[in-house]
Amino acid sequence: MKRSVFYLSDQTGLTAELLGQTLLSQFESIELVTQTLPYIDNEQKVLEIVALINRNAQENNARPIVFSTIVQPELKQLLHQSQAVLFDLFEQFIAPLEQAFGVHSSHRVGKQHSSANKEAYDHRIQAVNYSLNTDDGLSIKQYAKADIILLGVSRSGKTPTALYLAMQFGLYAANYPITEDDLEHYELPSWAEQFKDKLFGLKIDAQRLHEIRTERRAHSPYASLKQCQFEVTQINKLYQQEAIPTIDTTCRSIEEIATKIIDKTELRR
């Protein structure tokens, strides 16, 4: 049983997608075919999509599911004439919000990406640049500016986590690889004492680390289960000894790792 899902937006479509994915994850038994159609901002485009939806309904003998964040009332009206099961996010929520605030909404397209956000936006770009410049132990001299410094063994997820913290939340996130040398001596690198309150440790299961490293360098000593077990055991002891807060990345998405880190620290999203 296959059902078609369309995410429609007059903007990027990211909001419709994310809400739809969240809701649909509650229906595992349904096989879904999803498609995102962004920048639907005029009558002609909506009419084409209505035709697409109706064709799809006929072919599959089932009404497609549509999540829409289209703002303009005249475009929404056209959409309502399709055969879709329509989830109109603005319709559901704007009226009660207007009532709560006691004002009318602007009903204008693309407000979320307007220049009002320019400062926040520039900050995010600077944060991404900072994370790139301080990736994998580069440029320790910039650590005074860091919001957080992620520690972990090679391939424990430091780089994507740091980049996500920067891109999504505008945090200055550096990352530093803990090497065999550090681990043999149960010692943090010498720069670390000064920035103790910024350190955050990533943990990972040895078996999973072995799999990840094997994909990169199969049959190498670096990827061997034994080496992974050694590094994981040692670094976990080091975290404990130095009272560094940690998170296990093993079965978590980047989004989860990043938001859990923020939740466990004093950082603000």
Add this chain to the structure above:
Amino acid sequence: MKRSVFYLSDQTGLTAELLGQTLLSQFESIELVTQTLPYIDNEQKVLEIVALINRNAQENNARPIVFSTIVQPELKQLLHQSQAVLFDLFEQFIAPLEQAFGVHSSHRVGKQHSSANKEAYDHRIQAVNYSLNTDDGLSIKQYAKADIILLGVSRSGKTPTALYLAMQFGLYAANYPITEDDLEHYELPSWAEQFKDKLFGLKIDAQRLHEIRTERRAHSPYASLKQCQFEVTQINKLYQQEAIPTIDTTCRSIEEIATKIIDKTELRR
């Protein structure tokens, strides 16, 4: 007039945040103070939040706005007893989805990040690594694997765009800086002919480029308005001459740039 907004979730809170931000961007006249409270997954945490909400309502003499993606019915019920104006995303949408699909939802927490997504997740990490390895003209020998190769002058937004395409959509996005040398000869670099169908050009307004470069290296020839105007004029001619599709990044967020690029190409999100 200040209103408090809380984003509540038993997971990351990203869905509640994004939907809330999208909706609230329609109410520019209201000054908002927002707070995200993720991983609210037991009764005690909900009761603490209900107390926080009620205190806030009393202090501000206005009911706080709450966007919630909490799944568990018994936790939602507690939340409903608060003084918030509550937007319960699951309540609004799950029942009609159940009806459309003819099945009950699983009502289980954290399905979105379950291991079913492991393959997609690994692919995203690989894409981020690819984008880092091919950042700023590195590792041209890996271009055969690219989904897209972004071109642009220095500081036109290539790196954050490539990383976002990788992180959000799992695309292998390389980026290559077009230098003064290339521009003086109106020529693409020699590797480009072979990958013509993967090229995508980033444009930027000369004045904006001047501002961005000035922040980086003030009063340098590199940042001068004259130099920026030269590079921008030349690269735009080069794009046109070579029939390379382009997007203007000047007043756009990374999300917009990335989704517009996907929309203009044959790439799939």
